[in-house]
Amino acid sequence: MKPLRTIPLWPAVRHLLLIAGAVVLLAPFIWMISTASKPPEEVFSSELHLIPHHFALWDNLKIAFAKANLWRFLLNGVIVTVSIFVLQVLIALPAAYALAKLRFLGRDALFALILFGILIPPQATAIPVFLLLHKLDLLDSYAALVLPFTISVFGIFLMRQFFKSVPDDLVDAARMDGISEFGIVWRVMLPAAIPAVTAFGIFSVVAHWNDYFWPLIVLNSEQLRTPPLAVAHFRNNEAGTNYGPLMAAAMVIIAPLLIAFLLAQRRFIEGITLTGIK
């Protein structure tokens, strides 16, 4: 779109409106940081002030880390999201390559199944998958958090579309060099698909780092808690008394993704909007 030249002072009006909107949208973040920096007597005062009179962020963080094993929960988040992503790639890439570049009976039917699979929302399969994990005696384990997501039909679809655009000559040349089909997946296709794999990785990590529904269903043990469950438990056990440390804990849980996002916004926005295609 072109700049609106017809309205006088439009640039100023535009900034004014956008800044006003930004203040509203950022209010929860600002209030979180402000509250996390206040001592209890300032949190529980009806008089509103943004800047704490007495800066208590370190105290609140200390209390948060003392009351909950936040390092452990962050580590759980990393273990779970990384395992999910690595397994998704290990399983999706070979399938995507076969669907894009090889001819075999049933290929089109399989691709149709994958397209159908994309339509299924994750909540729809929760009860049977839960029962299955119960049967296998896997509930309340890392496996319960990871296993159901190792298959990403969306990942297969995305990679298959990308591989379609990789020239066949590249594949043929690799075959001439005596590389096996399996080798082609990892030594030829993967390097060519790094941008798509990165976007998918961001999509996958953000979705599973933030997921609350599934960990809530399958976990009991404190030491396995993922970051969102950790905040929820912190809130349920400390609510009403300790808002400062609670906000500090929320900050800690949000921080890793937000920092990563601020460092690589373009890639993140690309990755997250993949959900739109999904």
Add this chain to the structure above:
Amino acid sequence: MSDAATIDAAAVATPAARPALRKRDQRALTAYGLVAPAFVLMLLMLLGPLASVIALSFTDYQLGAPALSWIGLANYQDMFADRVFWISLRNTLTYVVIVVPGAVTLGLGIALLIQSGTSLRSLYRTIYFLPVMATLIAMAVVWEFMLHPQFGLVNGLLRGAGLPAFSWLQDRGTALYALCAIGIWQAVGFNMVLFLAGLVSIPKQLYEAAEMDGTASAWARFRLVTWPMLGPVTTFVIVISGIRSFQVFDTVHILTKGGPSKSTEVLIHTMYTEGFEFFRSGYGAALTVVFLVFVLLLTLIKARLADRGVQTA
């Protein structure tokens, strides 16, 4: 494609036909090996469970029960006779009907504002996208404190402006709307990014042509060029927002547990309570099927539109 063609040509033209053929069979075998893990897991974790959830909804299965029996439509009859189900469905639809227009209009408005100038575009985009990135559960806890009746920011500002304050999440008259506001807050940035992509892809020549035709005002340009060109993107964004709103769970579960007095009970939360707190798997499955019907309807509309979108884009 061309690879298969060369092999076929080789098979016809040269005496090396047999090895080439064998190679192709071998390659097909390899292909099965490559797709096998994905195929098995898809059956185990996706298609099997989908079929099971439908089958379970016709049984009285409860987790831990020694046996299950086929009870036909009894779960559905119970469900349709249950007041909570209808409250839950109505609340879910209310949530969708408020959040979708809210998040879509605001997303479009912000995208238009950002694109109407050239300075600070990426800064604004980053700011407005932040809520999409932030862990919703953590931000829900922050919202809860902002909506605190006594010490919250929202009531503080209202009181400062001389307006009445509310106990937002504890009041059955306001709780669902408070959750809608959080839903809109979280979704706006996502919709904005989709609209920005749509706006960028509108050819500049169209605006130039419109200007030559004498459409000078910003509103006329929007009405004659931007809005029609954004059509496919807009429908797409509406459907996606609808699907995501139907899935609302996190904020409900952590902030209200469906209360006060069921005023924020929504479908997935009812399904969660029945299926994973009371372990009434059969009944929970029936609720899942209702949810699935709504989401699949929306998804099919989206799939249709996506096909058309690809052609027009």
